Amino acid sequence: MSSTPKETPSTTSILEKHHHGRRLKQFIRPNGQKVHVAASPEDADHVRRKMSEVQTQSTEDFDLYIHGSPEHLDTIREVHAHHEQLREDLRQKHGDVYDEFENVRVELDALSQELHLLSDHGVSLDANFSKYGYSAHLRGWIKASSGGKTGTRGGDDSPDASIHTGPSSTPDSHDWDAERKRGVRMKFWKRPIVRQYFHKGLLWRASETEEVASFELFVDLLYVGIIAINGDNAVEFADGKSLLRFCITFILSWKLWSDLTMIISWFETDDMFQRLCVMFVMACLFGYTTNITESDNQTYAQLIAFYVSYLLLFSGAYYLWICYLIPMVRGVLIINTLLLLFTGGLWIASIHVDEPNRQALIWLAIFIDLFGQAGGFMLVRFSHHVHKGLATWLESLYEFYPAINIEHKTERTNAFVTLVFGYSVVAMLYQNSAPLGINAFYGKAVLGLIQAFAFNWIYFEIDAWNLHVHAIRRHMISSFVWMSIHLPFIMGYVLAAAALAHLVIAHDCSNTDTHSLSEAYAGRSEGEISMGLRWFYCAGLGIALACIISMSHVHKSVPGQRLKKSHRLAIRFAVAIILICLPLTDSLNSLQLISTTTGLTFFVLIVELMGSSCVHDAFVWDKKPCKYTAQCRIGKKDVEHAIKTGEVVDVRELAKREKDEYGAFELS
Numbered sequence: 160m161s162s163t164p165k166e167t168p169s170t171t172s173i174l175e176k177h178h179h180g181r182r183l184k185q186f187i188r189p190n191g192q193k194v195h196v197a198a199s200p201e202d203a204d205h206v207r208r209k210m211s212e213v214q215t216q217s218t219e220d221f222d223l224y225i226h227g228s229p230e231h232l233d234t235i236r237e238v239h240a241h242h243e244q245l246r247e248d249l250r251q252k253h254g255d256v257y258d259e260f261e262n263v264r265v266e267l268d269a270l271s272q273e274l275h276l277l278s279d280h281g282v283s284l285d286a287n288f289s290k291y292g293y294s295a296h297l298r299g300w301i302k303a304s305s306g307g308k309t310g311t312r313g314g315d316d317s318p319d320a321s322i323h324t325g326p327s328s329t330p331d332s333h334d335w336d337a338e339r340k341r342g343v344r345m346k347f348w349k350r351p352i353v354r355q356y357f358h359k360g361l362l363w364r365a366s367e368t369e370e371v372a373s374f375e376l377f378v379d380l381l382y383v384g385i386i387a388i389n390g391d392n393a394v395e396f397a398d399g400k401s402l403l404r405f406c407i408t409f410i411l412s413w414k415l416w417s418d419l420t421m422i423i424s425w426f427e428t429d430d431m432f433q434r435l436c437v438m439f440v441m442a443c444l445f446g447y448t449t450n451i452t453e454s455d456n457q458t459y460a461q462l463i464a465f466y467v468s469y470l471l472l473f474s475g476a477y478y479l480w481i482c483y484l485i486p487m488v489r490g491v492l493i494i495n496t497l498l499l500l501f502t503g504g505l506w507i508a509s510i511h512v513d514e515p516n517r518q519a520l521i522w523l524a525i526f527i528d529l530f531g532q533a534g535g536f537m538l539v540r541f542s543h544h545v546h547k548g549l550a551t552w553l554e555s556l557y558e559f560y561p562a563i564n565i566e567h568k569t570e571r572t573n574a575f576v577t578l579v580f581g582y583s584v585v586a587m588l589y590q591n592s593a594p595l596g597i598n599a600f601y602g603k604a605v606l607g608l609i610q611a612f613a614f615n616w617i618y619f620e621i622d623a624w625n626l627h628v629h630a631i632r633r634h635m636i637s638s639f640v641w642m643s644i645h646l647p648f649i650m651g652y653v654l655a656a657a658a659l660a661h662l663v664i665a666h667d668c669s670n671t672d673t674h675s676l677s678e679a680y681a682g683r684s685e686g687e688i689s690m691g692l693r694w695f696y697c698a699g700l701g702i703a704l705a706c707i708i709s710m711s712h713v714h715k716s717v718p719g720q721r722l723k724k725s726h727r728l729a730i731r732f733a734v735a736i737i738l739i740c741l742p743l744t745d746s747l748n749s750l751q752l753i754s755t756t757t758g759l760t761f762f763v764l765i766v767e768l769m770g771s772s773c774v775h776d777a778f779v780w781d782k783k784p785c786k787y788t789a790q791c792r793i794g795k796k797d798v799e800h801a802i803k804t805g806e807v808v809d810v811r812e813l814a815k816r817e818k819d820e821y822g823a824f825e826l827s
Contacts, residue, residue: 184196186238187238188222188234188237188238189237189238192220192221192222193221193222194222194223194224194234195210195221195223195224196224196225196231197223197224197225197226198226199225203223203225206223207223210223222234345429345430346430346431347431347432348430348431348432349428349429349430349432350428350484351426351428351481351485352365352426352427352428353425353485353487353488353561354369354424354427354561355561355562355563355564356487356488356559356560356561356562357559357560357562358558358559364562364564369427369564369566369567371570371571371574372423374437375420375423375571378419378437378440378441379574379575379578381441381444381445382412382416382575382578383578383581383582384448385412385444385448385451386578386579386582386653387582387585387586388448388451388452389405389408389409389412389451389653390405390586390654390656390657391586392404392405392451392452393405393657394654394658394660394661394692394695396691397658397689397691397692397694397695398691401691402654402695403455404454404455405650405654407454407521407525408451408454408462409650409653410525410529410646410650411447411466411525412444412447412448413646413649414528414529415440415443415444415466415469416575418474419437419440420567420568420571421563422474422477423567424563424567424571425561425562425563426481426561439472439473440469440473443466443468443469443473444465444469446461446465447462447465447466450462450465459510460510463506463509463510466506467503467507470499470502470506471499471500471503474495474499475496475500475503478492478493478495478496478499479492479496482496488559488560488561490555490556490557490559490560491535491556491557491559491560491561493556494535494556495531495532498527498531498532498535501527502524502527502528502531505520505523505524506520506521506524508520509521509524529643529646530643533639535557536557536635537635538553539554539557540635542554563631565629565632568631569629572645573619575645575649576619576645576649579649579652579653579656580611580614580615580652582656583607583611583652583655583656584608586656586657586659586660587608587659587660587663589663589664589677589680590676590679590680591675591676591677592674592675592677592678593674596675598670598671598672598675599668599669599670599750600664600671600675602750603662603663603749603753604663606753606754607662607753607757609757609761610659610700610753610756610757610760610761613757613760613761613763613764614652614703614760616764617763617764617767621764621767621768621771622712623712624771625715625717626712626713626715627712627713627716628712628713629641629712630712637712645706647702647706648702648706649703650699650702651698651701651702651703651706652699652700652703653699654695654696654698654699655696655697655698655699655700655703657695658692658696658699659696659753661683661685661688661692662692662696662749662752662753663749663753664676664680664684664685665685665686665688665749666684666685666686667685667686667687667688667748668748668749668750668751688748688749688752693741693745696752697738697739697740697741697742697752697756698739698742700738700760701735701736701737701739701741702735702739704731704734704735704738704760704763705731705732705735705736705739717771717773718773718775719773719774719775720771720772720774721769721771721772721773721774722766722769722771723770724771727766727767727771730766731766731767734760734762737759738756738759741756
């Protein structure tokens with residue numbers, strides 16, 4: 160169906176309608192006939208019905224094609240050839256004017272591209288980095304010439320270098336420069352550089368990606384022992400005194416780890432001096448760890464001495480040294496140093512105070528150590544509600560303040576959680592001495608393994624899956640919750656894992672003959688589970704499950720979701736309360752207790768998996784066929800020639816042109 164309308168639209172109107180950078184849904188033929196394009200056959204039926212209703216009120220006919228069909232392709236070629244001919248006619252008719260117009264158009268395109276980079280580039284970054292917390296207020300610094308250097312290190316400091324990438328600053332050349340640095344020798348000392356910082360609401364960050372250093376992983380190896388000593392020591396005598404000692408020593412261990420991670424994330428040095436500092440920190444950690452067991456009796460002074468040595472001799476001295484080298488962030492670091500001096504004084508004073516008065520100083524110092532820096536940032540944020548003069552002074556101090564690299568922070572936190580899950584598995588291992596070791600000991604250990612796997616599944620693949628906005632990106636409060644809630648989550652799970660190790664080898668149920676255990680484990684086997692051990696195990700699991708880390712994230716909404724996120728979190732919290740109250744039923748033996756907790760944990764996992772799925776998709780079996788795609792290299796000229804002529808590209812001919820690679824499979 161076709162007809163010629165009364166008047167033909169001008170070329171300018173066609174350009175205004177169609178040149179919008181997206182797929183054309185409609186265009187006009189040279190004879191003035193309108194063509195509509197549908198994305199699919201179903202869409203074609205919808206468009207046909209809609210246009211039929213409009214056609215009853217108008218005499219204009221139209222053509223309807225499916226996107227990518229041969230008719231659609233032939234019509235596009237026809238319109239393309241028509242406009243090429245129009246351009247050639249204009250060039251011959253208005254030669255000088257046409258050339259001047261083309262020059263103006265090229266300049267406008269270049270300026271439009273520059274405006275796009277200046278105004279919209281941050282939005283594209285938000286789409287890429289929203290998972291980790293970067294917003295549109297993000298500025299990068301990319302080298303603009305081969306002779307310059309990046310960022311504040313000197314070289315080309317023009318504003319163009321930070322936002323516009325010319326031919327000499329392509330990503331390939333930038334990656335090549337990064338690769339070349341690996342061949343440079345390591346210096347003994349190098350001036351530190353702030354990796355990323357906030358200034359007037361904008362996040363400025365280095366263009367290089369921050370990777371986890373090998374010495375950070377080596378520090379984690381030491382924390383394998385720290386976690387084990389804290390957990391095993393707590394459940395040896397499962398009472399209130401052991402729980403108090405566990406809380407104090409584990410929180411201080413966490414403080415040492417988080418501070419070291421933050422300093423490495425703030426400042427980039429990559430020299431020998433940094434590694435020597437890490438060795439000093441590890442020496443303090445090692446001495447701290449050797450005094451954990453008897454810290455409530457004889458070794459408390461030594462324990463605090465190693466901890467204060469880290470606070471003052473490393474963190475405090477390092478902050479003051481950075482204040483001298485980088486005056487830009489001096490205000491924040493001076494505040495942090497003053498906090499370290501104050502808490503260090505509290506810890507030293509606690510050595511000279513007897514119990515129970517010592518606990519007041521200990522928990523005051525712990526509170527300041529954990530929340531002092533965050534309190535400073537919140538005071539800056541809300542100080543304008545208190546006093547304008549105070550707000551002005553604080554804003555001058557915090558005009559520049561270092562920011563945490565979110566990828567590095569999440570990766571380091573995930574690594575620590577992995578250590579905790581690993582400890583829970585290793586703690587359950589025992590040695591069998593029976594010819595056939597399939598007994599209740601083995602069954603309890605397997606149930607504990609399933610429980611640990613379920614927690615790992617929930618933490619890494621459910622709470623961190625399908626994220627729309629990460630907690631750090633979402634809001635200051637959600638960021639604070641995400642960073643703070645990991646501590647009780649880890650402490651609860653470590654305590655439960657340590658208690659589970661004792662429950663596995665307990666012989667309070669049938670088919671648990673102690674002669675089937677090796678001598679070392681048979682001596683540790685208990686015939687009756689103490690109430691303290693029950694509370695440590697069940698309450699630890701409940702607290703770990705109640706610390707709903709996914710609550711601080713914003714997940715993508717799935718159409719037709721079987722169960723809303725709020726409902727799934729409510730079920731998870733209800734199960735956590737059941738776990739915490741489970742020790743009130745003291746009639747359960749070790750096998751029944753582990754079976755109950757594993758069943759409840761697996762129930763939460765099933766609810767999360769089924770609830771987050773879509774009602775329109777099959778949950779058990781997907782019957783949709785699998786599709787495969789392939790990529791091949793083809794020149795731009797070949798593509799343009801194939802588009803204009805309509806020829807089909809033969810992949811066999813392309814494969815024959817390849818000189819450096821040979822295909823491993825042959826098409827049939």
